[in-house]
Amino acid sequence: MRADLIDRLMAVSGTLIRALVYLMLASPAILVVLSSFTSSDTMNFPPMGFSLRWYKVAFANELFMAALWTSTYVAVLVAIVALLVGFAGAFAMNRFSFRGKAFLQGLAFSPLVVPAVVLGIGLLQLFAWLDLTQTMYPLLLGHLVLTIPYVVRTILASLTLHDQQLEQAAMNLRATPFRVIRRITLPLIMPGLLSASIFAFVTSFGNVTVSSFLTYGGHVTLPVQIFAYVDTSYDPLVAAVSSLMIVVTLVVILTIERLIGAERLA
Amino acid sequence: MKRRAFLRFATTAAAGVLAAPYVQAQTKKFANVTLRVNGFGGAFDEALRKGVAGPLEEKYGLKVQFTAGATQADLVKLIANKSSPPYDLFMCDSSYVVELLKADIVEEIKVSDVPNIKRILPGFREFGDYGVPFNVSSVVPVFNSKYIKRPLTSYSDIARSDLTGRVILPAPDQIASSLYLLGMAEENGGSISEMEPAMKILSAAKPNIVALAQTNVAELQMFQSEEGYAGIFWDGRAHELRTKGIPIVTVFPSQGVYSTISYINVVKGMKYPEAAYAFADQLLSDQGMLAIPEALRYGVTTDVKLPEDLRRDLLFNSPERNALRKQIDWQQLWANRSGWIERVNKTIRN
Numbered sequence: 001m002r003a004d005l006i007d008r009l010m011a012v013s014g015t016l017i018r019a020l021v022y023l024m025l026a027s028p029a030i031l032v033v034l035s036s037f038t039s040s041d042t043m044n045f046p047p048m049g050f051s052l053r054w055y056k057v058a059f060a061n062e063l064f065m066a067a068l069w070t071s072t073y074v075a076v077l078v079a080i081v082a083l084l085v086g087f088a089g090a091f092a093m094n095r096f097s098f099r100g101k102a103f104l105q106g107l108a109f110s111p112l113v114v115p116a117v118v119l120g121i122g123l124l125q126l127f128a129w130l131d132l133t134q135t136m137y138p139l140l141l142g143h144l145v146l147t148i149p150y151v152v153r154t155i156l157a158s159l160t161l162h163d164q165q166l167e168q169a170a171m172n173l174r175a176t177p178f179r180v181i182r183r184i185t186l187p188l189i190m191p192g193l194l195s196a197s198i199f200a201f202v203t204s205f206g207n208v209t210v211s212s213f214l215t216y217g218g219h220v221t222l223p224v225q226i227f228a229y230v231d232t233s234y235d236p237l238v239a240a241v242s243s244l245m246i247v248v249t250l251v252v253i254l255t256i257e258r259l260i261g262a263e264r265l266a
Numbered sequence: 267m268k269r270r271a272f273l274r275f276a277t278t279a280a281a282g283v284l285a286a287p288y289v290q291a292q293t294k295k296f297a298n299v300t301l302r303v304n305g306f307g308g309a310f311d312e313a314l315r316k317g318v319a320g321p322l323e324e325k326y327g328l329k330v331q332f333t334a335g336a337t338q339a340d341l342v343k344l345i346a347n348k349s350s351p352p353y354d355l356f357m358c359d360s361s362y363v364v365e366l367l368k369a370d371i372v373e374e375i376k377v378s379d380v381p382n383i384k385r386i387l388p389g390f391r392e393f394g395d396y397g398v399p400f401n402v403s404s405v406v407p408v409f410n411s412k413y414i415k416r417p418l419t420s421y422s423d424i425a426r427s428d429l430t431g432r433v434i435l436p437a438p439d440q441i442a443s444s445l446y447l448l449g450m451a452e453e454n455g456g457s458i459s460e461m462e463p464a465m466k467i468l469s470a471a472k473p474n475i476v477a478l479a480q481t482n483v484a485e486l487q488m489f490q491s492e493e494g495y496a497g498i499f500w501d502g503r504a505h506e507l508r509t510k511g512i513p514i515v516t517v518f519p520s521q522g523v524y525s526t527i528s529y530i531n532v533v534k535g536m537k538y539p540e541a542a543y544a545f546a547d548q549l550l551s552d553q554g555m556l557a558i559p560e561a562l563r564y565g566v567t568t569d570v571k572l573p574e575d576l577r578r579d580l581l582f583n584s585p586e587r588n589a590l591r592k593q594i595d596w597q598q599l600w601a602n603r604s605g606w607i608e609r610v611n612k613t614i615r616n
Contacts, residue, residue, distance in 0.1 A: 042510045044490070063334070121342060128346040212339040216352075218302065218331050228307025228334035230483045232562065234506070 029246055036239035043236045054240035064241050067225035072248060074136070074221065075205040078143040082200040083193060085144070086151030091181075093152075094159040108152045111145050119145060120213035127214075138214040139221070146210060147200035154199060158192025159185075194256050201252055205245070296541045297327030303355045303530075303545075304340040305332035309561050317557020318548050328541050337362060344533065345369045354536040355545060359403070359526040361441050363393050364596045372396055372531040379543040382550035385568040387588055390527060392596065397529030398546045401558045402565035402591070404525040404581050405436075405445040407517040408504045409496040410489070418496060420519045421449035425471035433474040434485055434494035438610035444603050445524035446498045447610070448594065453521050458598050461606060468613050475614060489514060501581050505563035518581055522592040527567065 031045050039049030058064055089108055093101060111119060120142065127138040166188065170180045186193070208223040215224060222245060230238055305311040311332045319330035333340075337358050344351055348371055356366065366372045374395040377383040383391075383398065390399050407418040416428065424433050436442035447464045450456075454463035476494045479485030482503055488494055489507055499514075507514040530549060532542045548554045555570045565582045566572070577583045582591060 042490075120339070121346075124343060124346050131350060133343070133347050133352060134350065212336050213342060215333065215335060218333050220334055224336075225307070225334050228305065228336065231308065231336075231481070232306055232310040233308035234483050234486055 032239050033243045033246065036236055036243045038236050041235060043234060043239055054236040057237050058240040058244060064225060067220050067222040068244060070219045071205055071222040074139055074143060075201045077140060078147055078204040079197045079200040082144055082147040082151045083197050086148060086155050086196060090152045090155035090159055094156055109149045112149045116209035120210040124213045134217050136216060139211065139216060142210045142214045143204040143207060146207060147203045150199040150203060151196040154196040155189065155192050158189035162188045198253055198256060202249060205249060294327035296544065299538050299541045300329040300331055301354045301538065301541055301545055302331050302333065302352065304353050304357055305334040306357065307334035310558065313557040313561035318545065318554045321553060322544060322548050326544060328544060330545065341365060344371060351533045351535060353533055354538065355542055356531045356533055357528065359528055360392055360596050361526065361600055363397050363529055364600050366531055367393065367396060371534050373534055375532055375546060380546045382547045385550055387567060387569060389593060390567045392527065397531045398549065399527045399529050399567040400549045400555065401528040402525045402567060402582060404501045404523050404565065405442045405498055406501055406523060407519065408499045408514050410492065411513045411515050413495040417515065418517050420453050420521065421446050421498065422453050422467045424474060424496065424498065425467050429474040429496050431474065431476050432495040433471060434477050434479055434488050434497035435475060436485060436498065437478040437480045438607040441526060442500065443610065444599055444606060447606055449519065449524045458595055458602065465609055465613055468610060472614060478614065502562040502564040505579060522590045523581060524592050524594065
């Protein structure tokens with residue numbers, strides 16, 4: 001009887017704590033989205049009235065729309081390249097013993113310990129030396145460096161956890177190594193690959209610090225554009241544009257969830 | 267039509283046709299030229315587009331591309347890319363001009379190149395022939411008149427005992443912080459090389475300080491949500507609060523006001539100096555000069571005649587007030603700044 005009561009209390013408090021944590025995590029985004037529907041000229045919460053006027057302004061604003069496009073295609077490209085590089089690196093680390101393996105592992109995770117400002121300035125100096133600063137490459141590479149630790153970590157975990165005997169069985173049946181990777185390894189770690197791609201997309205899409213050093217030829221990413229905007233103006237347009245950013249991120253995540261199912265991502 | 271009349275008419279028509287492209291080229295002097303300028307973002311860039319870039323495109327066919335970003339990052343980009351600069355014109359505040367000059371990446375701009383330079387107010391061009399000043403932003407004491415009935419009159423007033431737990435200040439690493447510290451020092455017998463009086467005031471103000479805002483937006487929000495009733499803020503942002511219905515009063519300290527000036531600088535090695543001078547001249551024209559004050563209520567740097575509504579709102583609206591704008595040794599301020607930041611952190615956080 002007493003044990004039942006304690007169990008029930010634990011369950012209720014667990015649910016409450018979980019709800020509180022989820023609320024804390026989601027509340028900034030919820031506040032921004034709700035504020036974006038205000039009909040007034042001032043950004044405040046709770047919003048006054050209901051209107052889509054700030055979305056109309058956002059869609060009509062060429063600077064924000066161009067920046068949204070830049071951010072989206074850079075993030076998509078980064079996610080693709082990060083997957084290719086990250087898979088190759090994680091596969092080598094997981095399957096082979098070689099000299100310098102510990103160094104490679106350290107290198108793959110080093111962007112996490114190097115401050116983003118230092119990384120941005122370092123990459124800027126490098127690309128200035130190569131005379132490539134007015135191209136897209138610095139931004140791509142900068143974001144790639146930022147995303148690699150997350151991608152390698154996620155894929156490495158998937159490779160470690162999946163059953164290698166299936167690969168060995170395929171090889172026993174005379175499948176070539178390339179075929180084993182294509183037909184056995186990749187399908188089995190697909191949830192990990194897709195989680196990694198989400199990490200890469202989100203990390204690239206929301207980055208400000210490194211991007212502000214590596215924007216090129218008038219192309220600015222959306223977070224940099226928003227950051228510069230709020231320094232001189234503070235109106236609900238920022239909330240509307242930020243909500244669009246949230247929507248794009250959610251669309252990417254939901255598309256992947258639709259493709260493979262959320263339970264496989266967990 | 268007689269033969270002579272016909273010949274006269276035909277000659278005139280032919281001359282007109284032949285001259286048309288030349289005339290067109292004259293009116294569109296900078297057609298196919300695009301100037302790349304780093305932007306401050308938001309309403310600031312928008313105002314410059316309307317008041318400067320738009321008229322230039324109409325008049326000369328000159329296009330101006332503003333790229334929004336953080337000035338510090340843009341400065342690093344410019345210094346790192348000396349051989350192929352990413353900008354033709356660089357827009358920045360006084361403190362950054364010191365860095366531009368150190369890096370030797372900007373050209374002098376003479377009055378012979380930009381005639382409107384002669385309209386600049388005395389003392390508003392701080393770096394000799396370098397940079398064209400076009401906007402003044404001042405850091406001033408402010409208070410919410412709904413709650414504070416005894417007006418603040420100086421920077422040092424933030425230490426007043428009736429303001430306990432009500433004061434918001436910019437964080438020490440912001441340039442605004444250096445300016446009000448200098449104000450507090452000079453109001454109390456100190457100077458840029460003797461900041462002890464400022465630190466004493468800050469120490470006395472410690473129980474009053476409710477927050478050190480890391481960004482302008484954060485400070486704006488705090489005043490908007492009435493987390494604090496008094497503090498130090500940019501004059502333009504205080505005006506923005508008033509437009510949102512918050513009764514924030516801007517104070518003009520009688521001993522002087524500390525400001526930073528925005529400059530446009532011509533980057534060394536840029537391809538179109540004449541177009542850059544046309545940009546600077548338009549910026550200093552009446553139309554260009556009033557663009558920023560009309561949008562954001564920051565001050566002017568020339569003898570432009572202020573419309574009545576602007577004259578009422580702007581801090582520097584008369585020769586007497588202009589004379590109270592404090593001259594700042596930016597080089598020394600830049601050199602001393604990190605020490606001040608450390609002292610403020612120690613004073614406030616201990």
